[in-house]
Amino acid sequence: EVVMTQSPGTLSVSPGERGTLSCRASQSVSSNVAWYQQKPGQAPRLLIYDASTRATGIPDRFSGGGSVTEFTLTISSLQSEDSAVYYCQQYSNWPPITFGQGTRLEIK
Amino acid sequence: QVQLVESGGGVVQPGGSLRLSCAASGFAFSTYATHWVRQAPGKGLEWVAFTRYGGNDKYYADSVRGRFTISRDNSKNTLYLQMNSLRAEDTAVYYCAVSDSGSHFEIWGQGTLVTVSS
Numbered sequence: 001e002v003v004m005t006q007s008p009g010t011l012s013v014s015p016g017e018r019g020t021l022s023c024r025a026s027q028s029v030s031s032n033v034a035w036y037q038q039k040p041g042q043a044p045r046l047l048i049y050d051a052s053t054r055a056t057g058i059p060d061r062f063s064g065g066g067s068v069t070e071f072t073l074t075i076s077s078l079q080s081e082d083s084a085v086y087y088c089q090q091y092s093n094w095p096p097i098t099f100g101q102g103t104r105l106e107i108k
Numbered sequence: 109q110v111q112l113v114e115s116g117g118g119v120v121q122p123g124g125s126l127r128l129s130c131a132a133s134g135f136a137f138s139t140y141a142t143h144w145v146r147q148a149p150g151k152g153l154e155w156v157a158f159t160r161y162g163g164n165d166k167y168y169a170d171s172v173r174g175r176f177t178i179s180r181d182n183s184k185n186t187l188y189l190q191m192n193s194l195r196a197e198d199t200a201v202y203y204c205a206v207s208d209s210g211s212h213f214e215i216w217g218q219g220t221l222v223t224v225s226s
Contacts, residue, residue, distance in 0.1 A: 034212035036153075043203055043216040044153065055214070087153055091211035095167040097143070097155040 002026055002090050006100035013078050014108045021103045023071040023088035032092035035064055035073045038102075039084045047086075048073060075105075083107045110134035110215060112204050117220030124194050124224070130187040130204030130217055138182040140215075141207045144189050146200035147219075156202070157189065158211075172198075194224045 003026040013019045023033065031051040036044035046055040048064035051071060061076045075082055088100040116128040128144070144156040157178040158167045166178055177190040187204050201221050205213035 032211075036213070038153075043218055044213070045216070046212060046214055049212040089153075089212065094211065095155075095158065096169050097158075097211060099153040099155070102152050 001096055002029060002093050002098050004088050004090055004098050004100035006086075006088055006103045008103060009101075010104045010106065012106040012108055015079060016077055019075045019078050019082075019105060021073045021075075021086055021105070023066075023073070023100050025069045025071070025090055027093070028068045029090040029092035031067050032090055033064075033066070033071045034089045034091065035062075036087045036089065037082075037084045038087065044087065078105075078107055080107050112206065112215055112217035114202065114204055114217040114220040117202065117222045119223045119225060120194055121226050122195060122224055125190070125192045126194065126222060128189040128191065128202055128204075128220060128222070130189075132185040132187070132206070135206075135215070137185040137206070139208075141211070142178075142180055142187045143205045143207065143211075143213060144176075144178060144187075145203045145205055145213065145216075146198075146222075147203070148197075148200045151200075154200075159187075191222070194222075196224050198222060199224050 005024045007022045033051045035048040038044040052064045063074045065072050085102045085104050087102050113131045143158045159178045163180045175193045180187045201219040203219045204217045206215045
């Protein structure tokens with residue numbers, strides 16, 4: 001099973017600044033990584049797939065990068081509505097599909 | 109409007125059974141692969157089960173294999189999850205989700221809460 005490890009656990013950033021979230025895979029997953037945003041009481045929403053492709057309707061403030069075992073989600077010019085928990089997910093070596101434990105993003 | 113709507117959640121005693129449904133609308137459901145993903149209270153996301161477009165290939169998480177069964181009826185645009193021998197650790201919000209080409213989850217339902225408690 002591929003273990004996805006996210007860091008940091010919590011990220012606190014001021015509005016307008018850039019936030020970078022990291023995700024590490026326990027073995028190579030090529031570029032088969034997606035990122036999701038989840039707000040309280042809501043279902044997750046797909047942001048990025050194939051490591052760097054934005055999903056439909058996602059603002060270009062959100063960008064993904066990386067390959068093999070190291071991945072990042074960068075949110076430029078953070079806004080209050082970006083406050084949420086963010087999850088990475090691998091779909092390279094499955095089953096099982098696995099998620100990271102999540103990074104909580106707080107806007108100061 | 110593209111949407112998935114889950115139903116069938118509720119409170120059940122340990123050892124009991126429950127059947128979840130997920131009704132799709134606004135898109136070509138039969139061309140998508142389908143998954144169930146769950147989230148225990150205050151916890152992260154856990155993939156549960158998968159079935160391909162025709163409903164033939166099925167995969168399960170180790171934690172539910174042998175107890176849960178995923179199925180779909182493309183004529184009704186509906187995905188199901190039959191859950192037997194339920195345990196307290198199965199308590200979670202259950203989401204259905206669909207994937208197109210890869211296995212990232214493009215569309216999610218709003219979730220249905222399953223509580224296993226005596």
